Amino acid sequence: MRDAVRDATLAELAERGYPGLTVEGVAARSGVHKTTVYRRWGSAVGLIADALDRAAAQPWPVPDTGTLAGDLRALARLVATGYADPVEGPVARAFVLAATQSGDAARALHAFFARRHQQSAALVERAIERGEVPADTDAAEVVRVAVAPLFYRLFITGEPAGEEAADRAAAAACAAARAGALTRPPGAAT
Template sequence: MKSDHSTAQPVGRGAKVLAAVHAATLAELVDKGYAAFSVENVAQRAGVHKTTVYRRWKDRVSLLTEALAEHMAMDIPVPDTGAIETDLRALARSLVQSFTSPTGQAILAAMFTGAAHLPELAAARRHVFDDRLVRAEPVVARAIERGELAGDTDPAELFKTLAAPIYLRLLITADPVDEATADQAVRVTLAAVRAGALGAARVGEPAYG
């Protein structure tokens, strides 16, 4: 019997191919996991020839890296609510919603378990999260312009502080992860930034002189 994705119909070129391959990449990751993930199966799911995929992506890691970064950009949009507290709440809740979904769980498994120790996958993970941080930087920039945050607030440290309690539950403690988790992460982050702990000049300073 043929697999469900063996009957995928050919798609057009350009943006349609890109979208189809990205969607097929995530579907393959969810169904098979990273260990059994293959470019050939992605191409079959997307309805394109494998050479079409290899012309743009040299290997499965580069394909996964781009697809994951694009997925996170779409699944966790950058909010602009007019206030830093509601912006951060929207970000944190989107993060929780994204990573508690079946696709999000598969992404976490690929990036942090099994083959996650491989250097190429570690580099992919770094790229995905760096991309996420760059996309979210305008949230901090707008808050600084409104006078809600100090001008030296470090965007990367702020978002790491926001995400840390969520990832701790997802990856380490297995405690429930929900909107209450997101809202608590926001409260902790705002307390830290308002105390001056996340300023660029403070980050990395030793605790004792």
């Protein structure tokens, strides 16, 4: 039942976006009774938080191209492609919008990105092993710099956030990491 409700939540978000998500719509689409959905998920925001929990738990294809430049480019393109996708894009935007309006959705979103940063750290660790970047490079910060310009374009400035923007953001993160500008602050945990 939980999977059916989560699938219905994602499908409703893809079709209607965040403002169009209702417990009634998810109940009707999932075949789960409305009162059950209300009792277990509480509201549209509860449905989104649960969908985000599932998204965070899903395996994420961390790129492994053989170079830090290639891996960061692939990672940034995954983000750009996801937001441009006609099905995934509205869902991903809905997650961010929900977080601006609900503490529960915000907590779920933050946990989702913390998990993504942890998973993506692998590509920086490989670059350290290859000697491409200093040993004390901060993996999460490299990932942040590689994807942040895309989110800035998508949610703040409204500028194009396609493949070219992804490649430029990735190249900047790679150059900064190679220059030693993204090492961990003194005293930080590894």
